[in-house]
Amino acid sequence: MDVEALRTFLAVTETGQFQAAADELGISQQAVSKRIAALERHVEATLLVRTFRGSRLSVDGQVFLPHAKKVLAAIEQAEHAVRPGSRPLRVDVLNRRISPAQAVYRFYRSHPGTDLDAVTLSKENAAQAAQAVLEGTVDASFRALPADQVPAGVSAERLLDAPLELLVGPGHALADAPWISPSDLAGHRIWIPGIREGTEWAAFYQALTDAFGLSIDALGPNFGDEALMDALADSASLATLVGSGDRYLWPQNHDLRRIPLHDPTPVYPHVLLFRSGDQHPVLTALRDHLRTAGPRIPHDVWAPDWAGF
């Protein structure tokens, strides 16, 4: 299936004859003839009925035409998506399962037709993400970056506080609590695998640990969410922390419980990084959306000191 042949087919349907299509495309009538013949050979159907006055669509051609247009539109979109310059807003959401991705998705759904792409940078830490924003690789990135570490040229706005919840199996001591305080967790074993030293996540959990005297086991390899869920389901002592907006697709039969944390409510402060002065309308709309439509946060929240306000 040759794309140029599709364009040629479209030109013929619009002009009604091969010669006119050829003029439009800047090639010879014979070339048009060849392209159409090749296309018809490829789809094994006659698309155009040749008459002495030009060409009409056959029945197969009628059916094929909208599909051809759709293909060309999809190609146009694909090229547009990565075209330097006027391309869709590109937001790094860290990970498709956690709340920034959900929030961006909700924004996208409530603003139909918005040109927006959610990506996940493979960068490990916030400083590298800020660099990517500065370079224009992405237009915005959700991170947890202390205000004094934001490089020049990049703006940071704390737009999304994700309350933490305890995730435990049905046999856990706290499994039936309606809610708990962070200080209740002192002495319990909390396991958050796959956190590497030097990342923003590590810094956040370190601050949380210090603030409430918790013992978070942040080491050890990450065998994937599946393995973590399996371990939680079977254990009476193991627990982990997740954001309240996160979407973990664990098997239903695990019967895991989410226990909200209050008094105070620890929140993970997602800060949106973007180039200072970036006037991209979708970026502005996204920031407005998050400021107004964000989840309601309780009064007594806790966040690391370095998160600002």
Add this chain to the structure above:
Amino acid sequence: MDVEALRTFLAVTETGQFQAAADELGISQQAVSKRIAALERHVEATLLVRTFRGSRLSVDGQVFLPHAKKVLAAIEQAEHAVRPGSRPLRVDVLNRRISPAQAVYRFYRSHPGTDLDAVTLSKENAAQAAQAVLEGTVDASFRALPADQVPAGVSAERLLDAPLELLVGPGHALADAPWISPSDLAGHRIWIPGIREGTEWAAFYQALTDAFGLSIDALGPNFGDEALMDALADSASLATLVGSGDRYLWPQNHDLRRIPLHDPTPVYPHVLLFRSGDQHPVLTALRDHLRTAGPRIPHDVWAPDWAGF
């Protein structure tokens, strides 16, 4: 934008390296390299990050990947739509504005995912349409064909009776009538342009004329619906007949009126032609749908004798 390059790009993202993609596609690693390089040159973006272990998606690549998949899916669909054999059901609806097209569209909307194409055969008369059904050019066709003229091998089922309505301008004598009887129209001028001798439409209006003593002016060239609407809007004596389900997109400011006909209600009998014994599931579903979900028809309907039952 070369489609083969897109396929190659996809193969590389799936396998993670050029050599594996090359094996999968049955070409050399160097050819893969060239194709990817050409694609990247074309979109002016780096799609893959080359590492010592193979290739990863770049940020642009991440954004581009779903678009590439969409293009290939659209191509797949386009080829499927005209592939001899297992192709979507193809229904000839005569004209996109009138009730069969509307009914097929409603069916399509209420049966998501149904593979269905609506086309308009350029054949003038019902006999040619029946021939097209027999040959398999289309799978079904809405026509008004007397039962005794249905050729062998083709089945006919009267599935859609479209009640007629009078369409008049605001200055017409009958403009404010809530409804009228066909016999009330005797003496009025009714103009239905563009009906050619020998077509099924001509036969229907001839029967209608004979039954109620009307004078239908079915001659004269058809300057398009626009011209007809314009003429109606300005005239105090001119009227035309339309099906109650038809969608004419006339300008709103014409202020045309639709007057239902009753006592009896003349209906245009749309008969569905299809190959006898055609077991296509979508065809069966469409027939079931029309039989059950069709518009409620008044008791005292009139249709030409030859329409059957």
Add this chain to the structure above:
DNA sequence: AGAAGGAACAACTGGTGGTTGTGAAAGTAG
């Protein structure tokens, strides 16, 4: 340091898509 794996570059070649030239079919004008 050497081996191994992966991608890019270089040189060559065959096929495909373009060109011009010409022919066939069908309608129109005289």
Add this chain to the structure above:
DNA sequence: CTACTTTCACAACCACCAGTTGTTCCTTCT
């Protein structure tokens, strides 16, 4: 009826590009 026009298809030719093989470069692992 014949000549002319219009439109598309076929034939021959040509140039370029997508493919090939051979090789280099780079990184990592032993």
